[in-house]
Amino acid sequence: MTIYDISKKAGVSIATVSRVLNGSANVKPKTRKKVMDIIEQYGYKPNAFARGLGLNSMKTIGILCADASDLYLAKAIYYIEQNLRENGYHTILGCTGYELEGKKESLNLLLSQHVDAVVMIGSNFILNNPEDNQYVRDAAGQVPIMLLNADFDCNNVYCTLCDDYKATQDATEQMLSSGANNILYLYNSNSYSGLRKLAGYQNALLSHDIPLKKELMQCFKGSHEDIDGVKSFVESICKKGIKFDGIVTSDDFLAIGAMNFARASHVKVPSELQIVGYNNSILAHCSEPELSSIDNRLEDMCIQLVKTLIGTLSQSEMPQKTIFSGELVKRGSTSF
Incomplete structure (x- = not known):
């Protein structure tokens, strides 16, 4: 009980x-x-x-992420840890990997340390099979669970996320309106966030009466550090005779790999090929021209997550879901 x-x-x-x-x-x-x-x-x-969530407090928050070497996750850890420290809380970080058992083990370890709450960074903690999410429900029976960029309807679970669906749909529609006819979508994850982005891309095409083509929706299964691998992956798509004049991606590292492909293939960006990234990370400034990228308001989300957490620990009634709107930051890789 x-x-x-x-x-x-x-x-x-x-x-x-x-x-x-x-x-x-x-x-x-x-x-x-x-x-x-x-x-x-x-x-x-x-x-x-x-x-008492405020009484007998250990003043310690557990943080879980799959991979702290990921630029997005690392930045989120920084923002959250910084805001928690300003509110007088210490943190314990656990890197779980992407397998379910690793997530369960890391979560149980944090709970054994009597943390006051657990922050889970990234949508990969919520799985498509409902039974696989029981470990989150069980933990929520002990401490508040804060999810960053994931959506999970459960008592004592609080979600702060970006509307990835709308952000990707809007970026795709803007590219279509600029004259791109064949837009390749590159993604690397079937997580909740990854699937929402894919659905946004698909709906943008359907709303313009453009049929969905499987060959224009490609999943890169390599590491987020393997930008050369992305370049080779896009080259292999091109060699199959698949034509595209625009690329929308689910992450900036995929977009940078696509930019490297364009440069190596003497394809002019943006006049011959437009490219959009996601996360608006430092990578957006590491190409020529600089990369247009969707800003999913990571810092704002992290600040809100901590605000919700502190309110919950103070026994205040807090919203269980807060949704931010992403915004496309336009740079030289697009012509719209």
């Missing part, structure tokens, strides 16, 4: 259960009795989290 189970059976929020356990006066007598009846019925004994 966890505080999550108590809240479910009593039909109240976890914050309300916590207030009851803390003896807070800000609870209606009828609600207090309902919660206490459940607690007594099941012989529940509160742990440090249940006794």
Whole structure:
């Protein structure tokens, strides 16, 4: 029996259960009795989290990411750790890898350290098979779970994300409107975020009555560090006779690989080939011309995530989902 189970059976929020356990006066007598009846019925004994999210606090937040060498994830870690430190919290970082068992082990290790909450950075922590997400539900029964750029409907799970679907759709539509007729979409992940971006690209084409072509949706399965591999991958697509005059990507490293392909193949950017990246990372400035890229407001998302976390730990009612709009930062790789 966890505080999550108590809240479910009593039909109240976890914050309300916590207030009851803390003896807070800000609870209606009828609600207090309902919660206490459940607690007594099941012989529940509160742990440090249940006794008070602000009381008995370890002032420590666990952070999980799949790979800290990834530019996007590394930047997110920096922003979140910096904001938590400003609010008086220490952090413990765990790099899980991309396999489910690694995620479970790292999460359980953090919980054993009695962290006050866990931040999961990246949509790869939420899997397509609902049963594989039980480990997140179980953890949310003990501490608040904060998801960055992932969407998961669960009590005590708080999501801060960018509307990747709309951002990719808008960028694709702008490229179509500029005259590009055959747009290649390059992606490297089937995560929640990855699939939302792909769906945005697809809907942009369909809304312009352009049929979807499998050969123009290509998944690069190499490392995010293998920019030369991306270049070779795009070359192989071209050698198959697949024609494209625009490339929209799910990550800046893919776009830089595409830029390198264009330079090696003497294809002029943007007059003959337009290219758009995603994340607006430092890589966007590492090509000639500089890369147009979708800014998914990472710093703003991280600030909001910490704000939601601190509010939750202070027993304030906080939104369970906050969505930001991405924005295309136009540079020299596009002509619109």
